[in-house]
Amino acid sequence: MSEGQIKKFMYVNRKAPHGTIYALESLEVVLIAAAFDQDVSLAFMDDGVYQLKKGWNTKGIEVKSFQPTYRALDDYDINKLYVEKEALEARGLTEEDMCVPVEVLSRAEIGKLMETQDVVLSF
Amino acid sequence: MLHIVNKSPLDRNSLDTCLATAQPGGALLLIEDGVYAATNGNAAAGKLKQAMGQMKVYALKPDLEARGMADRVLEGVNLVDYGGFVDLVTEHATCQSWL
Amino acid sequence: MKIGILINEGPYTHQATDSAYLFARAAIEKGHEVSRVFFYHDGVNNSTRLTEPPQDDRHIVNRWAKLAQEHGIDLVVCVAAALRRGIKDENLAPGFRISGLGQLIEAGIQADRLVTFGD
Numbered sequence: 001m002s003e004g005q006i007k008k009f010m011y012v013n014r015k016a017p018h019g020t021i022y023a024l025e026s027l028e029v030v031l032i033a034a035a036f037d038q039d040v041s042l043a044f045m046d047d048g049v050y051q052l053k054k055g056w057n058t059k060g061i062e063v064k065s066f067q068p069t070y071r072a073l074d075d076y077d078i079n080k081l082y083v084e085k086e087a088l089e090a091r092g093l094t095e096e097d098m099c100v101p102v103e104v105l106s107r108a109e110i111g112k113l114m115e116t117q118d119v120v121l122s123f
Numbered sequence: 124m125l126h127i128v129n130k131s132p133l134d135r136n137s138l139d140t141c142l143a144t145a146q147p148g149g150a151l152l153l154i155e156d157g158v159y160a161a162t163n164g165n166a167a168a169g170k171l172k173q174a175m176g177q178m179k180v181y182a183l184k185p186d187l188e189a190r191g192m193a194d195r196v197l198e199g200v201n202l203v204d205y206g207g208f209v210d211l212v213t214e215h216a217t218c219q220s221w222l
Numbered sequence: 223m224k225i226g227i228l229i230n231e232g233p234y235t236h237q238a239t240d241s242a243y244l245f246a247r248a249a250i251e252k253g254h255e256v257s258r259v260f261f262y263h264d265g266v267n268n269s270t271r272l273t274e275p276p277q278d279d280r281h282i283v284n285r286w287a288k289l290a291q292e293h294g295i296d297l298v299v300c301v302a303a304a305l306r307r308g309i310k311d312e313n314l315a316p317g318f319r320i321s322g323l324g325q326l327i328e329a330g331i332q333a334d335r336l337v338t339f340g341d
Contacts, residue, residue, distance in 0.1 A: 118216075209245065
């Protein structure tokens with residue numbers, strides 16, 4: 001890896017958890033990214049906001065809950081988590097339903113942040 | 124920046140979210156099932172026309188042809204081949220695939 | 223320009239890997255360098271040597287391997303995603319290598335552009 005090069009990476013999450021593996025495997029990328037000392041932010045849009053809905057109990061579907069990993073992101077200095085306002089509203093959710101501290105932004109505001117990135121990754 | 128949409132607008136909300144998020148001055152490239160949005164009579168055609176005031180809209184010609192839709196492309200949509208796709212990627216500093 | 227590619231879906235079910243291949247080939251024809259293709263999620267299924275499509279169909283796995291060999295593309299398969307899906311060195315097609323997710327981040331850092339193909 002090139003020393004000292006810091007790029008702005010945004011990870012865009014638009015898929016609900018459990019129904020498909022995208023949420024889990026995207027989170028795995030984010031955790032690895034933390035080790036590279038890049039400028040990392042996460043955007044949760046559309047059904048992606050369901051990833052942060054607190055109170056998962058996955059016992060009944062016999063799948064390991066990876067919700068604690070979202071709460072651990074802060075330990076990796078990943079604390080720029082943006083949640084789409086319109087997505088929350090369309091799903092009957094509020095900021096209080098989120099399992100971690102987030103910044104609620106409109107789609108347009110997320111769009112502006114997206115423009116400032118070097119790399120945008122979407123799964 | 125370049126926005127890439129590969130989903131039919133009548134199947135998923137990718138195009139809607141993309142258009143609501145994209146900032147003026149960017150470009151939109153429709154590929155795979157995304158190209159259906161760029162055809163006359165599609166329910167999404169109005170949205171796309173409106174978006175053209177803000178951003179340039181492109182569609183991948185081989186994907187339109189493969190779907191038998193190349194003869195009904197919405198006016199104002201620019202058709203590109205894979206080489207044109209590459210040019211769009213290199214001309215814009217970043218790209219986001221709305222999967 | 224140096225271009226990296228991320229592929230999130232397997233062969234034949236989704237068009238993603240076909241689009242990525244045609245994009246990569248066009249980029250090379252235009253004089254760009256495709257430095258790395260990273261296979262993630264079901265995209266790891268693009269790398270199994272056990273793939274045997276009907277004779278009149280495109281061979282997606284071999285086609286990637288050939289392009290990579292001719293143009294020095296690094297084809298990297300995510301180890302965690304691969305093991306989950308039964309892809310190991312013993313059934314890995316020539317031209318591909320299994321490695322960690324760090325290779326994806328590195329591609330994002332080193333390449334001028336990173337383009338994602340998926341579902």
